[in-house]
């Protein structure tokens with residue numbers, strides 16, 4: 515479909531766009547300022563969340579959005595935009611087909627489940643390289659499930675960009691309301707009142723401490739599965755599992771996650787080789803279906819330069835504009851530049867102060883160091899393999915619990931607050947999702 519819209523207007527004025535049925539309006543906001551859009555007529559959605567008519571939706575600096583309409587709509591936009599256009603060629607019909615198939619499985623699971631033979635809904639793992647729209651597809655499928663009144667479990671194994679916690683975390687949550695368009699999952703209250711489940715891995719690349727990462731993935735899977743087993747509504751709705759791009763590069767990561775999560779559907783987005791490997795592996799299987807999904811043309815890979823500019827903004831932030839900056843860019847920038855993760859985390863005010871719509875009120879809670887027991891998972895010292903005790907290898911060091919002497923070593927560090935009730939249970943325990951302590955302020 516040809517691009518339609520009004521001629522370039524000043525940032526403060528609305529520009530109107532007419533959307534044909536099954537087309538979407540894509541907008542990329544400038545890195546330095548914000549924008550807003552409104553659905554004037556018709557019905558439209560953003561990643562499956564319906565947009566109210568005549569309600570202004572704010573878009574953060576550097577963010578991208580796709581306003582999709584099944585039946586046609588008129589949208590208008592204002593603010594600083596780097597790009598905007600309408601596209602008629604979208605993979606949304608194929609995403610809807612997947613949803614319909616998942617919905618059939620949910621319906622059958624609910625209809626034929628008995629106490630002696632409890633049936634489960636689909637467990638869907640989404641796999642693909644970086645920037646192909648995996649998280650967006652997970653959101654679309656979650657929102658569509660919620661439209662059918664299914665509270666659904668949403669797990670993210672993407673430790674670089676977890677939707678609900680600090681980078682370095684693996685998370686799972688139950689969502690029963692449409693995902694907030696402006697704030698994402700972190701701005702979507704769970705009407706079930708259940709806190710998100712967070713396991714802290716502490717690095718943004720799963721390969722950095724492979725054994726530790728796999729251990730945390732297994733723990734998250736086991737906890738989610740036991741929750742689903744005890745709750746028929748959640749079990750029949752199933753689970754959506756978003757994964758990091760490294761799963762397409764390191765087969766050990768992918769096969770381990772498949773082993774512990776036991777997905778019934780694997781959606782492969784934008785990666786032929788992984789799709790054909792998995793399709794071959796599960797050929798003829800009645801338990802696992804492997805499907806290939808097309809990447810949306812709207813998902814654009816960020817240029818290295820763009821990512822660097824955003825990081826600079828965050829690091830010199832005073833809590834205003836940078837507070838609205840999307841972590842997606844930060845994360846990629848950190849990994850590319852080799853900047854220590856914790857520096858950028860502690861200097862990103864959004865994590866501690868929230869956003870304009872959902873402000874947080876962090877507070878200091880003075881605790882004597884004598885009352886704190888600080889432990890690090892993994893031995894930071896690099897010991898020669900030949901110097902390790904017999905039967906131990908470097909991998910076992912990655913999950914070792916090491917005592918940390920409180921002091922300067924914690925400067926600029928963010929600590930996870932463990933739910934463990936005993937020190938020797940720290941490793942298998944989840945951590946608090948309500949992390950609002952900035953240790954450096956107290957040192």
Ligand SMILES: Nc1ncnc2c1ncn2[C@@H]1O[C@H](COP(=O)(O)OP(=O)(O)OP(=O)(O)O)[C@@H](O)[C@H]1O
Nearest residue numbers: 578579580644645646647648649650759810812813
């Ligand atoms: N159809 C679309 N039109 C415009 N932008 C889109 C579209 N789909 C996704 N995006 C945007 O593209 C960016 C990348 O999408 P997303 O985070 O879903 O990809 P991903 O594969 O999960 O990335 P990563 O592996 O790096 O976490 C996001 O900013 C998202 O808002």
